[in-house]
C-alpha cells in the first residue's frame with residue numbers, strides 16, 4: 124500500500140475543495156523549490172563567506188540566516204502553508220464527517236482484526252507538549268466517545284504534506300522496511316508482528332499483506348487515531364489488532380513477537396522516553412526476532428550545518444517538540460544498552476520507494492536459540 128491507497132473513509136470533497144488542496148500543494152512545492160533555492164544561494168553567497176569561522180553547527184549561522192529576506196519569506200510561507208493545509212482539510216472533514224463515521228461503523232462490524240482501547244491509560248506528558256506539526260487538537264484530540272477526527276486528519280494531512288515535500292505518491296515507509304527485511308533477513312518468517320506508534324495505521328496494514336500467516340498488532344497512545352486506524356484497516360480488509368498502549372509498556376507477553384517495527388515514532392518521542400521503548404522491544408522479541416525503527420533522516424552527524432539549520436525549523440516553527448531530541452539521539456547505542464548484541468545492531472539510510480529522500484533505520488536482532496532456529 125502507499126500514499127495512493129484509496130479507501131472509503133477518506134474525506135470526499137468537491138471540485139472547489141480539491142482546488143484548495145492543490146493550492147496548498149503548489150505553495151508547498153514552491154517553498155521546497157524556488158524559495159529554498161534562493162535561501163540556499165543567499166547562505167552560500169552572502170552568509171557563509173562572512174562568517175568568522177567555518178560553521179560546525181546550526182547555531183554558528185542562525186543569527187545571520189534569520190536576518191535574510193529570503194529566510195523570512197521561506198519561513199513565513201512554510202508556516203502559512205501548513206496552517207492553510209490543516210484549515211482546508213479540517214473543513215472538508217467536517218463536511219463529510221457523518222458519512223465517514225457511518226461507513227466506519229459498517230465496515231468495522233464483524234471485520235477481522237480488533238480494537239482494544241484503554242480509558243485508564245496515562246499517556247506520558249510529552250505527548251501533550253504540542254500539537255505536533257500543527258495538527259488541530261494534536262494527536263490526542265478526542266472530542267467524544269467515538270471520535271475519529273485525529274486519525275482522518277493525520278492521514279489526509281500526512282499525504283498532502285508528503286507530496287509537498289517531494290515524496291512520491293507510491294511511497295510507503297512500510298514497503299521500504301519490508302524490502303529491507305527481504306534483503307537482510309530473508310529467512311525471517313514472523314508469526315507475530317508489532318507496529319509501535321501506528322497513528323492512523325497507514326503502515327500497519329502493509330504487514331498482513333506481506334505476511335498473510337502472521338498475526339499483526341499495532342499500538343498507539345491516541346484513542347481517536349486508533350479508532351480510525353481500526354476502521355481504515357477494516358475498510359481495506361486488513362486484519363490488524365490495534366491496542367491503546369504506551370510503546371514503552373505494551374502489556375504483551377515477553378518474547379511474543381518475531382518482528383517489531385516503528386515508523387516515524389521516535390521523532391515524536393521525548394528523549395527520556397526513548398530508552399524505555401527500546402527496552403520494551405528487547406523484552407518483547409522472541410529469540411531470532413528483529414526490530415527495525417524507521418524514521419526521518421535528520422541525524423546531526425549526517426547533516427551539514429546549514430542543513431541542520433533548515434531541519435531545526437521543524438522544531439522551532441512547526442510544533443515538532445521532539446525533533447531535536449531525535450536529531451541528537453543515538454538509537455544504536457540505546458539498542459546495545461538494552462541488551463542487543465553489538466554485532467546485531469546497525470543503522471543506515473535507505474532510499475525511499477518513491478521520492479528523493481532517504482529514510483533512517485536503526486535495526487537490531489536477538490540471537491536465535493538452537494531450538495528456535497531449527498523450528499523456523
Ligand SMILES: C[S@@+](CC[C@H](N)C(=O)[O-])C[C@H]1O[C@@H](n2cnc3c(N)ncnc32)[C@H](O)[C@@H]1O
Nearest residue numbers: 262320321322325343344345369370386387391
Ligand atoms: C508520526 S506518528 C507515526 C505515524 C505512523 N507510524 C505512520 O508512519 O503512518 C507518531 C505516533 O506515535 C505515537 N506515539 C508517540 N509516543 C508514543 C508512545 N510512547 N507509545 C505509543 N505511541 C506513541 C503518537 O501518538 C503518534 O500517533
